[in-house]
Amino acid sequence: MTEQLQPVLINGAWRDATRPSASFTASNPTTGENLSDTYPVSEVEDVEAALQASWEAAELLRSLPAETRAAFLERYAERIEQYREDLAEVAELETGLPAKGRYMNTEIPRTVNQLRRAARAVRERTWTRPTIDTQHNLRAMFGPLHGVVVVFGPNNFPFAFNGVAGGDFAAAIAAGNPVIAKAHPAHPTTSRLLAGHALQAAVQTGFPAAAVQMLYHLPNELGVQLVSDRRVAAIGFTGSRGGGLALKAAADKAGKPFYAEMSSVNPVFVLPGALKARAEGIADEFFTSCTVGTGQFCTNPGLVIMIDGPEAQAFMREATQRFEAAPAGVLLTREAPRQLERGVAHLTAAGARVVTGGKSIEPGFRFENTLLSVSGAAFLKAPEELQTELFGPTSLLVLARDEQELWRAAEVLEGNLTGTIYSGDGDEPLYAQVAPKVRRKVGRLLNDKMPTGVAVSSAMNHGGPYPATSHPGFTSVGLPAAITRFAALYSFDNVRDHRLPPELQDANLLGIWRLVDDEWTRDALRPAQGAAM
Template sequence: MSLAAEPLLIAGQWLPARESLGVFRARDPGTGDEIGPSFPVCGPADVETALSAAVAVADELAAAAPEKIATFLDVYADAIDADADTLVALAHAETALPAPTRLRGNELPRTSGQLRQAARAVRGYGWTQPVIDTSAGLRAHLAPLSKPVLIFGPNNFPFAFNAIAGSDFASAIAARNPVIAKAHPSHPATSQRLAQLAHAALVKTGLPAAAVQMLYHFDNALGLALAGDARLGAIGFTGSRSGGLALKAAADRAGVLCYAELSSVNPVFLLPGALVERGQALAQEFFASCTLGSGQFCTNPGIAIVPAGTVGDAFVSAASAHFAAAAPSVVFSQGVLDHLRQGLSVLRDAGAQVLASGNAVEGPGYRHAPTLLCVDAAAFLANPRALQTEVFGPVSLLVRASGADEMARLARGFEGNLTGTLYRAADGSDDAAWTVIAAALRPRVGRLIASKMPTGVTVSPAMNHGGPFPSTGHPGFTSVGMPAAIRRFAALHSYDGVPDALLPPELRDRNPGGVPRLIDGGWTTADVGAAS
């Protein structure tokens, strides 16, 4: 196949790389073979072109009518749905994720749905949180950064978190900021197709042509230099802890906001009453969640706390049987496989014992047997950092604990996580233990879950897909759920004594759009002066 590289979406056009430092191709995870066309590894000139172009249109996009932004998001969502056959085929080839169930049945509609939710939030103005203090003559709201947002897409969601289609993208555009999308090299052709649809929607809507750009790949040093450029307004990142922290450090030095989703082991506490009621079913549920998507979810249940004693033993035995009988899982890349093996070594060196390790790994590509390990609570509490190592893949660690008090001590030993789950008995017999453990766990997780595995993330205004460090870089924000996700890419603008006619629409006395506003301490949709 020719090594002629595909063009970049840059400065409002599809252009060849000006300074390609090489080319790369996607690989089929099932075989390890290279597939599809060649894509450029960008050099400094291409990055500078993209950044300069985004800066040049930032003010124009910030001044765009909200209806035009919302229309773009809707047109793009419709285009994604209409192109589902092509998108699903590309993503399946590049990720080996199941096409009918995961990609078409779940992730693609989630992606277009997120874009439409963002459009509704734009039309409703609610994300701007207007506040009016009539006695002080002050009015404030959230507004565009008027700077570009750089988005790094992860490997595990080719649609819903893609840098040019996912939640970060929708949020940044909804806040009227230009986006520079850095595609993940695991699925470049999928990202290219999404970028083609986004560009067409942009042109159709009449927004600035450079409002959306995409670079396929660049080296780490160039990424850090870009992250540390003060012309950026913010960064959205989903990926490894090491990569995210390096970007955040560079961004912090330049005063650039960095919203990074980094790592999470998502502890699951299985209380005794729940195991008595339905222990065998929970073992199957736990195994299914651990191996869903080959375990390549940021909400994968990486640690389960199981009570000592007979009822816990039965659960461990049943879960071990599921893992032992499992076929090898295909993971995204050689890099994922290498990190998985490294993480397992860390757990074993810290004292975790392998209970089950699936069937022998056979066949080409990137495969690993689902693996279950175990350690007692005393060993975990003695070495919590190593035993909380995130293993991105079909791997989980069981921790055996004696009673609610020891489970609470374990909960207090966890780093920040996206989620924490407690399974309780339906008859209320676990509720006293729940109260003790949940009080310890609540400050350490973004989302506290009752009696279901953490893998699913519902796209809802009430969702928090975030959490304390090191699950993310900031505990006050979510990357899923409109309008909250939009607020990451906004600045607080206050107006002091500005005449009504010169204010943004949602801060004027009249409120023809019925926007909820905090006027003199009370939320209302009324006009100023009519509010009580």
């Protein structure tokens, strides 16, 4: 009996994968059982077909009005909202995370918000940064890339970071680029449903259907080939450091911008004044942040650094009680518990000790809530090994001997998405020493709050120095800034007014903000300002 595989989305149609090399099924993490639908591992024929269709769609997109992109993004958001219950139920089956508490109330609204904010950015056009120099008759703005954007979605956010619906997708489409989404094999049915709604939204708004395509899974070597292809203009990736670096090497060799979010331990410094005043409250916040989503957030506080003493020991006891009392949550993949066991073994080999937890448990994919500790001196001897990310409900407590050891720990930090400092009375001098060191190592610096909340805000930076991301100058959350990753800078020198994009024409009929002779204005250019044409 021939195995029935779910179709891939290529060139505006659902079609059988051509000569798939293998197949796979997702699992229910709560029970460990395989789900019913079977999906193809695509081979080069599918990749080539998707690339060519996207390449042709890129040409078409450049000729379409911006309003068509905005209408597509808004209609897609409406469809996700309309079918949110069905989407959430499927996502719960594939991830073990609650449909109502996680998806209906949090992640789906966030995803819809991202798409709508992207549509608003398309209409407002501030992301294009129109710039005019009347003296030299030079004009510049950001526009779409000349090619295809490939987006690799992660396992932990099946909506908000999905390759066919999340922030990278919204930013790439807003900039005017076609997207080939590589779904994550942990939630293929959720991705298939989303891609179907994207296709319907495209048809309903006149958006090129081939601008949104999706493949479920690829052999590793084909992923490398994909990001190296001449038709690919940029890549967005969220996932493991190992996978990200392999793809980045291929993209770098081919000269392709590669925007990767890979790993982060998100250090939290708790200074003595804060420990003395509110150790129990901070322990509550730490436990909640470390175990939300079973610790599978990229901003999970995986490293807590404080000066050892009675208050630090009290904090560790409070945290330990909370970790031990709470049931183990569900992890996203079958491999996740084994990866955590290997990670714990790696940390203990480097000098850490297990305070509580440290083992896989059943049923399904679970791992005990886990705390480890290490002295500041041991941390300074093996900082790289002891900053290994453990993607789950785990964290390492670093107990420094004194202030000097604490700020030396800040000096050896790797690049991270976030860094947090809790402070209280009398901590200002120490804060002044620690904060500049942390500031250089993180994308987002927080005071007196845990880092797991990532607001969809124009002021948000969800990025950071390597190895948190591959480029510290960009964010994957927050519009319009996120759009510029997938944009090219166009300059026009002495080009006649009627041949310019509308954003740069003298009349400014769009009424948008423009930087004219180093001053921001919405005014049209006065006749004397425009060069004779």
